[in-house]
Amino acid sequence: MMFAQLLPPLLRGAEITAQITLASTLLGALFAFAAGIGKLSRHRALRWPAVGYIEVFRGTSLLVQLFWLFFALPIIGISLSPLSAGILGLSLNIGAYGAEVVRGALQATARGQREAARALNFTPRQTLWRILLPQALPEMMPPFGNLAVQNLKDSALVSLITLADLTYQAQNLRNITLQTVPILTATLLLYFAMALVLTAAMRWLERRVRYAAGHER
Amino acid sequence: MNPAVRFRQVTKRFGDLTVLEQFDFEVAQGEIVTLIGASGSGKSTVLRILMTLEELQDGEVEIEGEPLWHERKGGRTVAASEQHLRRMRKKVGMVFQQFNLFPHMSVLRNITEAPIHVLQLPRAEAETRARELLRLVGLEEKADAFPEQLSGGQQQRVAIARALAMRPRVLLFDEPTSALDPEMVGEVLNVIRQVAGEHELTMILVTHEMNFAREISDRVCFFDQGRILEQGPPEQIFTAPREERTREFLRTVLPDSGRT
Numbered sequence: 001m002m003f004a005q006l007l008p009p010l011l012r013g014a015e016i017t018a019q020i021t022l023a024s025t026l027l028g029a030l031f032a033f034a035a036g037i038g039k040l041s042r043h044r045a046l047r048w049p050a051v052g053y054i055e056v057f058r059g060t061s062l063l064v065q066l067f068w069l070f071f072a073l074p075i076i077g078i079s080l081s082p083l084s085a086g087i088l089g090l091s092l093n094i095g096a097y098g099a100e101v102v103r104g105a106l107q108a109t110a111r112g113q114r115e116a117a118r119a120l121n122f123t124p125r126q127t128l129w130r131i132l133l134p135q136a137l138p139e140m141m142p143p144f145g146n147l148a149v150q151n152l153k154d155s156a157l158v159s160l161i162t163l164a165d166l167t168y169q170a171q172n173l174r175n176i177t178l179q180t181v182p183i184l185t186a187t188l189l190l191y192f193a194m195a196l197v198l199t200a201a202m203r204w205l206e207r208r209v210r211y212a213a214g215h216e217r
Numbered sequence: 218m219n220p221a222v223r224f225r226q227v228t229k230r231f232g233d234l235t236v237l238e239q240f241d242f243e244v245a246q247g248e249i250v251t252l253i254g255a256s257g258s259g260k261s262t263v264l265r266i267l268m269t270l271e272e273l274q275d276g277e278v279e280i281e282g283e284p285l286w287h288e289r290k291g292g293r294t295v296a297a298s299e300q301h302l303r304r305m306r307k308k309v310g311m312v313f314q315q316f317n318l319f320p321h322m323s324v325l326r327n328i329t330e331a332p333i334h335v336l337q338l339p340r341a342e343a344e345t346r347a348r349e350l351l352r353l354v355g356l357e358e359k360a361d362a363f364p365e366q367l368s369g370g371q372q373q374r375v376a377i378a379r380a381l382a383m384r385p386r387v388l389l390f391d392e393p394t395s396a397l398d399p400e401m402v403g404e405v406l407n408v409i410r411q412v413a414g415e416h417e418l419t420m421i422l423v424t425h426e427m428n429f430a431r432e433i434s435d436r437v438c439f440f441d442q443g444r445i446l447e448q449g450p451p452e453q454i455f456t457a458p459r460e461e462r463t464r465e466f467l468r469t470v471l472p473d474s475g476r477t
């Protein structure tokens with residue numbers, strides 16, 4: 001089998017990998033903001049669930065989380081498709097790490113900003129949305145970029161819950177053709193290319209965020 | 218008339234460190250009071266309690282006769298709720314040593330943001346008023362600039378305009394010129410002078426600018442280890458201090474003039 005014949009199935013797998021990476025990164029960002037902000041809340045009812053979520057998902061293996069969502073959850077009555085389970089597992093995992101980024105960036109905003117907001121009688125919620133987040137958001141973007149690339153690489157694990165992503169296709173082809181070196185080389189290069197695109201996209205997003213937040217004029 | 222500010226037997230601790238102990242202090246409405254004293258003597262703490270940036274451990278603080286850190290509920294005095302604090306905070310404004318302008322907002326938005334979103338003023342009204350205040354501090358043409366494009370002195374003038382835009386009854390200044398290059402101190406002091414002249418405000422200032430304190434204050438309070446050791450009209454404090462500690466302090470801050 002020639003390289004040209006190996007490529008189409010690998011590309012089909014790469015497409016799935018790109019889709020789940022994109023979807024889980026976006027959904028993960030949502031979890032990250034919810035838990036990161038929740039962890040800083042004055043209200044226990046918000047703080048404790050946020051802390052619990054972050055600790056559980058950072059403290060356990062992604063593979064086990066995926067297995068749990070895909071194999072254990074159906075037994076207690078909730079069946080997820082491989083795609084849903086894969087996206088949910090990845091986003092919950094990356095969201096827990098992202099939450100620490102959100103929390104850190106918010107806490108790093110100068111104390112003086114919080115005090116000025118208090119002196120002007122903003123509510124805590126207004127302070128968060130109008131004063132702190134716009135300043136913290138640009139600072140979150142580089143670590144978010146790293147997490148997105150991490151997420152792309154982690155997504156290979158979804159091949160173990162029967163999702164036909166790039167890694168799954170590579171393994172499959174290897175079993176059929178036994179052409180291990182070209183297949184795995186092409187796979188590496190495809191992951192690397194996707195990482196480059198993702199990094200560039202995150203840089204672009206960072207510039208947009210900085211501009212929107214008024215940091216670059 | 219109730220005093221603008223009254224501290225009654227206030228105790229403030231940071232962990233094991235007692236900064237204020239059974240501290241009493243009063244400021245009349247419209248009075249301009251300057252707090253002087255060595256670093257660490259508790260001056261900022263007094264301002265920060267008034268701005269609700271620091272809680273107190275014991276005693277009472279009143280603003281225009283109303284308790285700041287307490288409220289009465291069903292005949293009992295209880296710790297102030299967030300709503301009560303927000304209502305009381307309306308009466309107080311503060312200018313910080315480090316300006317603390319919002320770096321992601323234009324000068325105009327720095328000044329209008331709170332009037333629009335906290336006082337619920339219509340945007341047009343808030344902007345008209347902000348431009349008037351910018352004229353007062355001499356920075357009309359900087360409305361669209363961002364803080365980082367301004368000098369320290371200009372930033373502090375904007376911060377004064379921002380505080381005034383909330384129409385406080387009591388305005389606090391915590392070393393407003395200490396973070397400035399020497400050549401910018403004058404412009405900020407001029408603005409404070411003008412504010413003092415044009416607005417019916419009660420002002421409490423912490424400053425190391427002794428000549429300015431002498432000129433602007435109705436009363437000067439010398440702080441020593443969390444107590445007001447001596448207070449009086451500026452002429453008396455600066456020319457005839459009664460306490461040895463006061464004399465010593467004035468000697469260190471006015472090195473070339475034992476008695477100016």
Ligand SMILES: Nc1ncnc2c1ncn2[C@@H]1O[C@H](COP(=O)(O)OP(=O)(O)O)[C@@H](O)[C@H]1O
Pocket residue numbers: 231234236254255256257258259260261262263
């Ligand atoms: N947040 C804080 N935590 C612990 N100690 C503090 C804090 N703020 C102030 N202090 C201490 O309280 C004392 C009084 O401080 P401060 O009111 O800032 O003095 P001043 O403004 O006169 O220099 C100092 O000893 C200072 O170190």
Ligand SMILES: [Mg+2]
Pocket residue numbers: 257260261262391392423
């Ligand atoms: Mg101080």
